[in-house]
Amino acid sequence: MEYLIKDKDIWFKQKDFSLSETLDCGQSFRWTPLLAGNGYKGFFGENALTITKNSDDDYFVLHNQSEEQFLNIWVEYFDLNTDYKILKETFSDDEILKKACAFAGGIRLLKQDKWEALCSFIISQNNNIPRIKGIINRICEEFGIHKKDGFTFPSPEKISSLTLDELASIRSGFRARYILDAAKKITSGEINLEDISNMELPQARIELMKICGVGAKVAECALLYGMYRVEAFPIDVWIKRVLANYYPQGLPECIKGYEGIAQQYLFHYIRNL
DNA sequence: GCCCAGGGAATCG
DNA sequence: CGATTCCATGGG
Numbered sequence: 001m002e003y004l005i006k007d008k009d010i011w012f013k014q015k016d017f018s019l020s021e022t023l024d025c026g027q028s029f030r031w032t033p034l035l036a037g038n039g040y041k042g043f044f045g046e047n048a049l050t051i052t053k054n055s056d057d058d059y060f061v062l063h064n065q066s067e068e069q070f071l072n073i074w075v076e077y078f079d080l081n082t083d084y085k086i087l088k089e090t091f092s093d094d095e096i097l098k099k100a101c102a103f104a105g106g107i108r109l110l111k112q113d114k115w116e117a118l119c120s121f122i123i124s125q126n127n128n129i130p131r132i133k134g135i136i137n138r139i140c141e142e143f144g145i146h147k148k149d150g151f152t153f154p155s156p157e158k159i160s161s162l163t164l165d166e167l168a169s170i171r172s173g174f175r176a177r178y179i180l181d182a183a184k185k186i187t188s189g190e191i192n193l194e195d196i197s198n199m200e201l202p203q204a205r206i207e208l209m210k211i212c213g214v215g216a217k218v219a220e221c222a223l224l225y226g227m228y229r230v231e232a233f234p235i236d237v238w239i240k241r242v243l244a245n246y247y248p249q250g251l252p253e254c255i256k257g258y259e260g261i262a263q264q265y266l267f268h269y270i271r272n273l
Numbered sequence: 274g275c276c277c278a279g280g281g282a283a284t285c286g
Numbered sequence: 287c288g289a290t291t292c293c294a295t296g297g298g
Binding site: 122124125126127128174175178212213214215216217218236237 | 292293294295296
């Protein structure tokens with residue numbers, strides 16, 4: 001992919017990429033829109049980033065990032081080497097998906113941190129997006145590492161050292177004990193997310209569901225969003241509606257192997273109809 | 274199988 | 287405005 005190094009920034013062009021559709025579609029909860037409205041700031045692991053898009057020349061700008069950081073971290077994170085145009089063309093064999101892809105064609109699947117994604121989707125259960133963001137902001141501010149551009153997401157080790165009482169300040173309700181159980185099982189080695197990310201999907205699901213508070217939906221989200229298992233297909237209340245309304249006979253053949261990415265378009269489509 | 278947990282947002286009357 | 291509904295999982 002082509003990019004420019006301008007002062008301390010990286011400039012690049014990318015089709016099939018919308019910042020709002022990708023960063024504000026419910027797959028990640030850690031990106032905050034800039035007041036100027038032209039971009040977002042957020043974190044991946046220890047790496048803080050401000051990303052904007054120029055309205056005049058369509059360049060995306062990664063602020064204050066080296067070429068190395070761009071190539072080693074952000075190209076991966078934003079999945080910039082995957083051709084979403086081809087994916088959308090393939091999905092468009094199906095009439096509903098054709099509409100969904102046209103509706104929000106700038107969605108990309110982020111390659112997020114395994115632990116942060118698991119923990120975030122434990123928090124997301126039976127919950128709405130504004131409140132999920134609030135809880136995750138608080139968990140970072142109270143227990144993450146304070147960097148100059150914000151707070152990192154706390155490690156499993158850090159969380160596992162806390163008591164339920166100490167976790168009460170993030171106001172996550174009944175999910176607090178789930179977060180704690182996940183952190184403890186990971187810290188003890190009973191659950192190994194790196195290993196799970198390489199397992200066959202059925203076995204990976206079984207392993208994740210050993211964590212209290214991780215059911216079928218949360219496990220599927222952890223696989224899709226934290227482990228880039230694009231064949232995982234989380235079914236929440238919205239996707240249930242999609243299945244009932246449009247696919248009573250089952251999912252179309254054209255999304256096979258990429259069900260999770262197709263799900264992103266369908267989710268956005270049904271929610272914003 | 275059924276209800277509730279803990280809470281804020283969305284929707285309704 | 288207040289009342290009701292929504293939401294994914296586990297435990298009683």
